[in-house]
Amino acid sequence: MPEIKQLNENLKRQAALYKELKDYAQIKQQALLRNDLHEIEATTIREEQLLLEASRLEKERLLWAERVAQHIGKAPENITLRELAERFPELSDVKKELENVLMNLKEVNELNNQLLxxxxxxxxxxxxxxxxxxxxxxxxxxxxxxxxxxxxxxxxRSI
Incomplete structure (x- = not known):
């Protein structure tokens, strides 16, 4: 089914993008520890660019998910990646990769939040x-x- 292949490619690009976001979050973490405002600002700008790309990829993913949902007879909002990976084994690797990357990104962001x-x-x-x-x-x-x-x-203080 071509929709699954397209969805798989989209999810792989998203996983790579989130990994890059995690890498920049780690760079920002080191800059926070060094109190390097220039590096923090440069990293934040790059993160904003990556988040714009993530938003674009997410919109594309929703379109592919909608097509897949129509094909299997479910509402798009009721379908999960877990369910799709069970039904289409070719999605299981990217599912694991996304889960891992997102968990790591969340941990780094939580630590950065505490540092801030x-x-x-x-x-x-x-x-x-x-x-x-x-x-x-x-x-x-x-x-x-x-x-x-x-x-x-x-x-x-009034300034």
Whole structure:
């Protein structure tokens, strides 16, 4: 059946693309650890390009899946890759590959998310330290009232 062959090719291209996304996510992870903003930005731009291609491939996959679903007499939204791989053994290799690549990509992205959250906490802490209000003077002569002092801030939070 030509639709299965086309679907298989589409899924192979998607698996390769997701592997490339995983590789870029690992590069971004190392850049996050080094705090290399230039590398993070360059990697993010490439990831966005790959995600656009993934979206295009996904639309194509949906068309092939719809044709296959018509052929086997099922609604396209009710058909799964697992079911197709059972029915068409030539899809089983790409199914395993996709599952593996997507699981690895998810793990790397979750770690990157944690690294970004930690970086944001450090930034928030640094900003709060730099913009903290002093709690009054440290020394007053006996009998003198505490003078109001103008507070000096390193950063103005209103910016």
């Amino acid at each position: 959250k930690q970086a944001m906490k450090v930034i928030d802490l640094t900003l709060s330290i730099m913009t903290a209000q002093p709690s009054g003077s440290t020394y007053n002569r006996p009998g003198e009232k505490e003078r109001e002092s103008k507070t000096v801030h390193f950063l103005d």
